[in-house]
Amino acid sequence: MRTHSLFDRQTILVLSLLAAAAILVPTMNELPPPGSALHLSDHLVPLLGKYVCFALLALSVDLIWGFSGILSLGHGAFFALGGYAMGMYLMRQIGPRGVYGDPILPDFMIFLNWKELPWFWHGFDWFPFAALMVLLVPGALALVFGWFAFRSRVTGVYFSIITQAMTFALMLAFFRNDMGLGGNNGLTDFKEILGFPVQNGSTRIALFVLSVLALASGYLLCRWVVGSTFGKVLVAVRDAESRTRFLGYRVEHYKLTVFTLSALLAGVAGALYVPQVGIINPSEFAPANSIEVVIWVAVGGRGTLAGAIFGALLVNAGKTWFTAALPEFWLFALGGLFVFVTLFMPRGILGAAGDLWERSSQKLRARRSPQPATHAAE
């Protein structure tokens, strides 16, 4: 709210950092010889790609939590659904290269004696269809779920709890082998994406750059949404829902729109995540995962967008470091982070930094001109 231009200072900073990452990561991976201090090891590329996907997921959560006050504890479900749509495409691409050599049926169907492809698998061999499903499936679920929930004014913790129930129910459903989606083992052993081998270094780089691009576009989209009149109403809903309703806004429509948009972003994040980690399995639906996403946002700074990205990268890098260096302490660190951030940094790291910046720049301005800084008319 400090500025209304789409390209304010924060946006430019975020976009240039992302651009730098999109350029530097491939160069550092390709050019310097292995062993040099500048070389970025091969195994870090998909790892960073994974972080970027998580950042997009965190962004989608920040959009609804930070700006509309909707705390979804089931956003992992949309992420996973997008991932499954992509996974189904990748499974179909394996074709006859599975261990049983069946040109149509994925391996897990063969050894469970499935005779033909279930109906919902059809079409997934065609990338545009799969890409559409990446958006459509999470979007449709969010639309239906949100329509019911917002229409009957389920809010606050009640909404959070039923989103948990939703993702838990989906997890149980996907664990069932009879669903035809691989049960607990999920979808794995992918070979190619759009004709490029997924294991290949250059495919990895391409996926990474794509993820960064998706994150940048997602960021711009969110920026644009929250900067628009629509976004103002969202903030009004967050801060005083009843009042906004009495002013004549159809609150549930606003909430439904932003919730669905957020689910679409989460779905895209999931779709980009799957080829980079090489597996999608029902544990992505685990209620705990969705709660963890919220903490990324909280750490970075709720309602700042850039904070969500920052928080996701920071916490996940921390997880990588802890699970290697101090395996026993990872849960202590994560749990402690939850408590610390909610208690001492309610606005997150970026929020706190922003406050600091605000204060010092206000002082500066106050020295320059006696007039207080006013916000433009809203």
Next chain:
Amino acid sequence: MVFLRNILQATVLLLGMASAALAGAYEEALPKFANDSYVDTDAAIGAIAGSGNPLSIDVVESLRDGRLLVGSGQVFFRRTSGELVNAATGQAWGNQTGELKPVRVNNRVRRAIEAALGSLTLLSSDAAKRLEAARAVFRSRDEATLPTLEKAIAQEGQPHVRNVLESARAAILLSKQDALPIQRLAAVQTLRNRGDQEALALLSNLPSQAPPEVIAAAGNAADGIRTRLAFWEAVQNVWYGISLGSVLLLAAIGLAITFGTIGVINMAHGEMVMLGAYTTFMVQELIRSNFPGLFEASLLIALPLAFLVASSVGILIERTVIRFLYGRPLETLLATWGISLILQQGVRTIFGPTNREVGTPAWMSGALDIGAMSLTYNRIAIVVFAFSVFAILLLVLRYTSLGLYVRAVTQNRRMAGSMGIRTSRVDALAFGLGSGVAGIAGVALSQIDNVSPNLGQGYIIDSFMVVVFGGVGNLWGTLVGAMTLGIANKLLEPYAGAVLGKIALLIAIIVFIQRRPRGLFALKGRAVET
């Protein structure tokens, strides 16, 4: 009576001696135990049980309890008093063990032991032993026991033992080749009256060469039993539902208090349950190593301790974290989730990741049979316990000053504060109470579930569903919610399977919340606006 039995035993003994003298079956069978072969052991048991030797019972019972020993080709048994006896002569053999090894048993041998003891102890002076024997004979359907069985029926004084004896006789007669049709018809009637799954199996597996009128009668009887069983099965499912509902009630009721009073979503609630379960484990460990005599009371001793441990941890959490977050329910949710992770990993670090063993006291083992339904004592105990906890909480909230304050704060915090209630103290105590109740739920759950660091995780979503479904701020809502979900789950399970049933229920709750966003028993008035 005693006199009669003595005479009888003497007769049996004499007869046994006679047959032993004839065949020497006992002496011949005994060395087979030393072969370390289950087939030989099995054969030896049969021979010994039929030998009539007075030592037979001792030998077979010792074998069952692992007190039958072999060494250097000889067979011994150790009396419960510790005295070592040479099984061949019945004479004491000093107290040295030397290279004695117990005879190994497997299921096949165990079955043979059971059948043998059945025929050997039908005339025992102990009614419990006779009952056990009658059941064993009913299972083994050994025609050779028929004469003893008749004798046992004739002199049986206890009606419930007599019933089982008669059904054992019926079971034998039904499939006995040369039984008279009239005997068989009577057997059908006896089994019809018994009316359980086993009787049904006997009646529907009648040998095809049986007389047609017997087959027809058996068919009728089987149909009758099926109808009866179908009825009881429905009742049984409702019971399972109530028992699952009680587990949910226990897990959720503490949550209902904290959520209702202070609007705090305590994601660490499941960990309070876990702490209660681990307290039970600790208590049992202490009792096992120091006061083994108290084991039967271990759960009762654990109850107050579990309450104390969990509620202190709860109050600690409230004082150090949650009180700074009032009015920000979503943040509390995140902070308590963090606490739950810390508690889980903490317990994992201290106690290790593996399950801990919590024993079941004898009074909670076994089952009570009502009609064709069997209610296990531990489930009964949990149901009774859950309802008592519920009643006590109800009374506490209704008749104590703490309860009064809690209710006041639940209904209108600011007004309560204006009236001089120290709301922050009430918050802490309510949180402690809720956590303490979770702790004692842990004592109960330790009886039916894993005692592991993950224990709480399994219940957290279910208990939230109960609270949300039942509505906040009213314990009756929690009770109705828990029972509805429990019973619905168990009624769905036979048709939809465990997984689909659960999914269906979750979806039903999600839909239900849309209809009544504040649950079944919503608080009315301004309190719910925030």
Next chain:
Amino acid sequence: MALATAALVSGATAGAAKAEETIKVGVLHSLSGTMAISETTLKDVMLMLVEEQNKKGGLIGKKLEAVVVDPASNWPLFAEKSRELISQHKVSAVFGAWTSVSRKSVLPVFKELNSILFYPVQYEGEESERNVFYTGAAPNQQAIPAVDYLAKEEKVERWVLAGTDYVYPRTTNKILEAYLKSKGVKAEDIMVSYTPFGHSDWQTIVADIKKFGSSGKKTAVVSTINGDANVPFYKELANQGVKATDIPVVAFSVGEEELAGIDTKPLVGHLAAWNYFQSVETPENKAFIEKWKSYTKNPKRVSNDPMEAHVIGFNMWVKAVEKAGTTDPDKVIDAIVGIKVPNLTGGVSEMLPNHHITKPVLIGEIKEDGQFDTVWQTDDLVAGDAWSKHLDGSKDLVADWQTLKCGNYNTVTKKCGS
């Protein structure tokens, strides 16, 4: 930001890359999360084996160094951690994974980076990869002998196949169903039941089992119920009075570790099929248990089947490295086939060309003290089948990495992989 993260990560992991003089061994077992309950002990076993090997003077003149990471029961994290072990820490071999899904998750990584994984847990079979060595049991080394035992010794005619709904029970039960039917068991005498992970309310299912078992024919339960769900299952069995003499339960996923959390007195006589029991009386096992107890400083610490699998796998790897004279994966993969090492049950296990090993099959009955009493065992070691002969999809497939150089050779089409 991504760069800062990258720097953080590489900085963190670079610290571990010190002297080049050691041979590194990766240990990939969950130390937190739901699988920690089973996997933590395997980490300890690996640390003990490495320490012991170093006491013997290391391997081909170098010291061994174990690199432990925590995949936290999170399947994508398994892939990430294995990549880290191989690329960053340059480990020569990895010992790890427990669940099928964690193995499936790391498979592509091991293939891509051409490293070696030793997988120590009994599994559903239907797999043979060049980079993976399966030291746990395949279905024909556990499930089928157990069923044979029940049919022969206990005269079982009616079968309940109860399992957790995931791939191992599904496949095992498919194989068993086909096998039982081929032995003349009728469809109505087989009851199949699946439950979700962590299922805790077994009242209905145990009652169903009792009902199914009271038809007059001898009934047994073949349980592929996983981990955590077993404790409430056995507690319910005990409470409802299902005794081993009436309806025996034979389990494939319940070992000494799992029983340590249960009061076993009411369960005496129920069975388990494994390739190792702690109670097996051989000098090798006695020595191992002594070492294990003194290493963990816990006289009550139990040992179990996957631990033995790691012992065998580790010893095979050591021998193969000595034979090849290098830790280069390609050379070790070639050298290890045919390597024989003594197992802990008195036999000598051999690595087969299909990357499975030969193992004895033991049937044990639960004793009062939580141990197993071996009531039956195969006369000879059984060779592990990568592909089940009882499934339509795999009956024509064979795996042979020595001569055919193929994990899924079709004997009908005479082609590899189709």
